[in-house]
Amino acid sequence: MPKSNRPKVDRKARMKMAPVPTPERPPEERVRDFDEILVLYSMEEAVLEASRCLQCPTAPCQKACPIHNDIPAALWLLEQGDVVGAAEVYRRTSTLPEICGMLCPQTFCQDACVLNKAGKPINTRRLETFINAARVEQDGEPLPEKAPPSGKKVAVIGSGPAGLTVAELLTIAGHEVVVFERHPRPGGLLLYGIPNFKLDKKRVERKIAWLEALGVEFRCGVDVGKAITFEQLLADYDAIFLGMGAHRPVVPRIPGVELKGVHLALEFLSRANLPFEILPPEWQEEKPFGPRIHVLGGGDTAMDCIRTAVRLPGVTEATCYYRRSEAEMPAHAEDYRHALEEGGRFVWQASPVRFLGDEQGRLKAIVYQRMELGEPDESGRRRPVPIPGSEFTVEVDDVVLALGFRPDPSALEQIPGLELERWGSPKVESQETGRTSVPGLFAAGDLVRGASLVAPAVADARKVAQAMDAYLRGEG
Ligand SMILES: Cc1cc2nc3c(=O)[nH]c(=O)nc-3n(C[C@H](O)[C@H](O)[C@H](O)COP(=O)(O)OP(=O)(O)OC[C@H]3O[C@@H](n4cnc5c(N)ncnc54)[C@H](O)[C@@H]3O)c2cc1C
Numbered sequence: 211m212p213k214s215n216r217p218k219v220d221r222k223a224r225m226k227m228a229p230v231p232t233p234e235r236p237p238e239e240r241v242r243d244f245d246e247i248l249v250l251y252s253m254e255e256a257v258l259e260a261s262r263c264l265q266c267p268t269a270p271c272q273k274a275c276p277i278h279n280d281i282p283a284a285l286w287l288l289e290q291g292d293v294v295g296a297a298e299v300y301r302r303t304s305t306l307p308e309i310c311g312m313l314c315p316q317t318f319c320q321d322a323c324v325l326n327k328a329g330k331p332i333n334t335r336r337l338e339t340f341i342n343a344a345r346v347e348q349d350g351e352p353l354p355e356k357a358p359p360s361g362k363k364v365a366v367i368g369s370g371p372a373g374l375t376v377a378e379l380l381t382i383a384g385h386e387v388v389v390f391e392r393h394p395r396p397g398g399l400l401l402y403g404i405p406n407f408k409l410d411k412k413r414v415e416r417k418i419a420w421l422e423a424l425g426v427e428f429r430c431g432v433d434v435g436k437a438i439t440f441e442q443l444l445a446d447y448d449a450i451f452l453g454m455g456a457h458r459p460v461v462p463r464i465p466g467v468e469l470k471g472v473h474l475a476l477e478f479l480s481r482a483n484l485p486f487e488i489l490p491p492e493w494q495e496e497k498p499f500g501p502r503i504h505v506l507g508g509g510d511t512a513m514d515c516i517r518t519a520v521r522l523p524g525v526t527e528a529t530c531y532y533r534r535s536e537a538e539m540p541a542h543a544e545d546y547r548h549a550l551e552e553g554g555r556f557v558w559q560a561s562p563v564r565f566l567g568d569e570q571g572r573l574k575a576i577v578y579q580r581m582e583l584g585e586p587d588e589s590g591r592r593r594p595v596p597i598p599g600s601e602f603t604v605e606v607d608d609v610v611l612a613l614g615f616r617p618d619p620s621a622l623e624q625i626p627g628l629e630l631e632r633w634g635s636p637k638v639e640s641q642e643t644g645r646t647s648v649p650g651l652f653a654a655g656d657l658v659r660g661a662s663l664v665a666p667a668v669a670d671a672r673k674v675a676q677a678m679d680a681y682l683r684g685e686g
Contacts (some may be wrong), residue, residue: 370398
């Protein structure tokens, strides 16, 4: 809805309305399973919450949304009971609204709501999920009309939010799209990373089934660069999209890192959250966890690991060790709150110096060193400085490394003429076009940005899909 056409509402009356509480399952109940912790609004609750929207002409929520969903327009339609119309508003700008509504941090649309100044922002994220899930129940989300076949073939490498977005938009634009995914199922980190208690995998499965019905072909278990070469794909397809994410873990260079019981975050999260049969073969080895788990790191992945650890049967103690203080921790406030509520423990300003093993090569303890905080570094946060002589040892059964991810350049290095950035991403003309140095080869998502979030990946991929469509039609 253009901003001049926003409906006139009684803003004063609306400002006085109380927020409809965000339903969350109580911590003592939710730690007993891996089910989503959010209870979706009922239709009545959703309409009531939507009817608090002030219909601001400048729509700060829309500006703050990386995809620029016209949130006030959608909420107005919901108020009128038009769930399908409201969902269509999101679908004009977003390929994954139901999923973004579950996963976006509060810091985008919700914090930007003018009612946030009074501490009661509209619950824009859960309304987005409600609208789009309710719409599927109402009309099944019919497939959109596709443009006539262009005769062009596109290979999409990686089936995360970026790859799914490009696949959807280019299929609708009339191109034939094949998605190559190295894992057994499509979904990227939505499946092999993000825990079930944040996102029920049924939401991902529904989206994949919808895309298949639209005509997208998924070829899973195909590691491009190993099972098939990039040269082959460049010869067989008119354009290629690289949406391979950033999965190379940051691993500390300290003694004992090779011990049994030292786990990488994505494998740990996938093994705990997914059925055995859909795990990649290399993760199918039985690795029982002991009762005491440490998680290293202070970002959202560390919070997901701690929250997963507290849910594992037999685990009695799950502790996160972070080298800076609570104030510097990069995790979003909501994820941290959830981790605390669920019994995760935190030790600040401590960094591991070595992992100690037993005779069988299994982790038995970690030696940490205390840190003090020095001057701010290039990240703007105070630099952790080791305190000499402050080492201490803690007995533990398992440790999960959640210290960050980088793009993996190893497959990309095989592509003749592809220029890479120092940190391993393909060089792109801009995030608007995603054009790489190889004609017909485009990239977006975490692979280009570095580890980020779902909404920016979708936003970038939408623009890149447009650039690819223009290229395929000989217009760009
Ligand atoms: C634990 C965790 C929790 C997160 N939680 C949130 C959250 O709550 N909210 C949020 O907004 N974001 C969250 N994120 C970030 C979000 O998941 C990513 O920003 C997003 O998935 C990036 O999308 P993408 O499509 O670029 O990459 P990905 O989702 O990483 O998908 C890339 C895909 O490419 C595949 N691939 C890679 N190389 C090859 C190859 N050679 N051949 C074939 N396939 C290949 C990979 O297997 C993968 O499936 C989280 C990330 C992690 C790790």
